[in-house]
Amino acid sequence: MSIQHGDFDVGAEVARLRSGDAGVGAVATFIGTVRDANDGVGVAALELEHYPGMTERAIEGMIDEALQRFDVRAARVVHRVGPLQRGDQIVLVVVTASHRGPAFQACEFLMDYLKTRAPFWKKETTPEGSRWVDARSSDDVALARWGVEARNALPDSKGG
Amino acid sequence: MKVAVRYFASVREALGSGEAVEVPDGATVGMVRDRLIARDAAHAAALARGRALRCALDHVLCDEAATVREASEIGFFPPVTGG
Numbered sequence: 001m002s003i004q005h006g007d008f009d010v011g012a013e014v015a016r017l018r019s020g021d022a023g024v025g026a027v028a029t030f031i032g033t034v035r036d037a038n039d040g041v042g043v044a045a046l047e048l049e050h051y052p053g054m055t056e057r058a059i060e061g062m063i064d065e066a067l068q069r070f071d072v073r074a075a076r077v078v079h080r081v082g083p084l085q086r087g088d089q090i091v092l093v094v095v096t097a098s099h100r101g102p103a104f105q106a107c108e109f110l111m112d113y114l115k116t117r118a119p120f121w122k123k124e125t126t127p128e129g130s131r132w133v134d135a136r137s138s139d140d141v142a143l144a145r146w147g148v149e150a151r152n153a154l155p156d157s158k159g160g
Numbered sequence: 161m162k163v164a165v166r167y168f169a170s171v172r173e174a175l176g177s178g179e180a181v182e183v184p185d186g187a188t189v190g191m192v193r194d195r196l197i198a199r200d201a202a203h204a205a206a207l208a209r210g211r212a213l214r215c216a217l218d219h220v221l222c223d224e225a226a227t228v229r230e231a232s233e234i235g236f237f238p239p240v241t242g243g
Contacts, residue, residue, distance in 0.1 A: 032243055048242070051168055051235055054219035079242065091243055111243060117221065119235070120242025121169035132170050135212075135239030152239045155212050 001059045003050060005082040008092050017076050017094050024073055024096045028103035030111055032091040034084050038133065041126045046084045051119040055079075062113040069146075070106040072097040077110060079120065109146055115139040116150035161185060161230040163192060167206075168237035171213070174206040183228065189215050190224030192234055212239050 002008075010029060018024050034046050063075050078092040093110045097103035114120075122133040135153035143150045166178040181192055193215070196203045207213065216235040217226045228234060 049169055049172075050242070051166070051216070051219075051237070054216055054235065057219050058221075115243040116240065118242050119168065119216070119237065119240050121238065122241045123169070132238065133241040135241055152214070153212075154239075156210055 001056060001063060001076065002078045003055060003059075003081055004078065005080065007080070007089060008078045010089075010092060010094075013076060013078060013092060014094055017074050017096055021073055021096065023098055026097045026100040026103040028093075028095045028097075028100070028107040030091075030093040030107050031089055032111075034086050034088045034090060036086050038124060041124075041128065043124045043126055044086060045125040046088075046090075047123040047125075047130075048081045048084060048090070049121045049123070050079075050081050055119050058118045059114070062110060062117065065113070066095070066106045066110050069109065070095075070097070070102040071099075072102050072106045075106060075110065077114070079114070079118075081120070112139070112142040112146065113148070116143050116152040161187075163187075163228050163230075163232045163234055165192065165196065166233060166235045168235065170238050171206050171236050174202060187228050188224060189217055189222060189226045189228060189234055192228060193224065193236070207236060213237070214239060 037043055059077050066075050073096045075095045080090055093107050095103045095106045116139050123130055137153040140150040140153050162180050162182055165181055167175050181195055183192055193207055197207050214237055218233055
């Protein structure tokens with residue numbers, strides 16, 4: 001698990017996770033990037049904030065959970081913080097497994113968990129100024145498919 | 161006893177990165193929030209009941225019934241939007 005300002009090299013990250021494990025037959029990766037618009041408004045840049053200490057702990061916990069739930073061999077998460085530009089890479093999830101099914105599943109599970117339980121916050125720069133991104137209830141629904149309740153996007157204080 | 165409070169994202173912009181709060185033994189995270197709301201208008205607005213606010217106790221997501229201890233760290237922040 002890494003939280004870093006700088007960019008990441010997907011090929012190097014995949015090679016590192018695979019190295020020395022001849023039992024790997026499947027590698028699933030997910031890369032999240034800064035798109036040019038959100039909710040119909042143009043986005044020129046993003047600023048990502050995190051909670052040092054808590055964010056690392058949350059991600060380590062969700063990787064442990066993924067390793068227990070799915071028949072996978074290893075998993076790695078890299079998440080960037082600080083200022084990012086349109087098109088930049090934001091987040092990487094890599095999962096290795098013997099077979100593709102668990103690799104795909106664990107990769108999606110980790111992303112659903114990250115979206116709703118890891119303390120990161122995005123602030124967008126738009127033509128109308130900068131704004132904090134709103135949480136989406138669809139992300140809570142995505143995590144619920146795995147039997148985990150998120151309550152992140154609830155409009156009051158009953159989340160957590 | 162004294163606990164440390166940390167703020168993030170829009171709450172940090174309104175109140176700064178954090179502060180110390182004096183609370184009675186056995187206090188909950190909700191009582192810490194009440195004490196902060198009573199400080200001034202800026203706190204009352206940023207931490208108002210009914211706002212979408214999440215909290216963490218010692219780096220773990222919690223609800224307001226969680227009991228704090230001496231030197232606990234409590235985080236208040238909006239819903240998370242990473243990934």
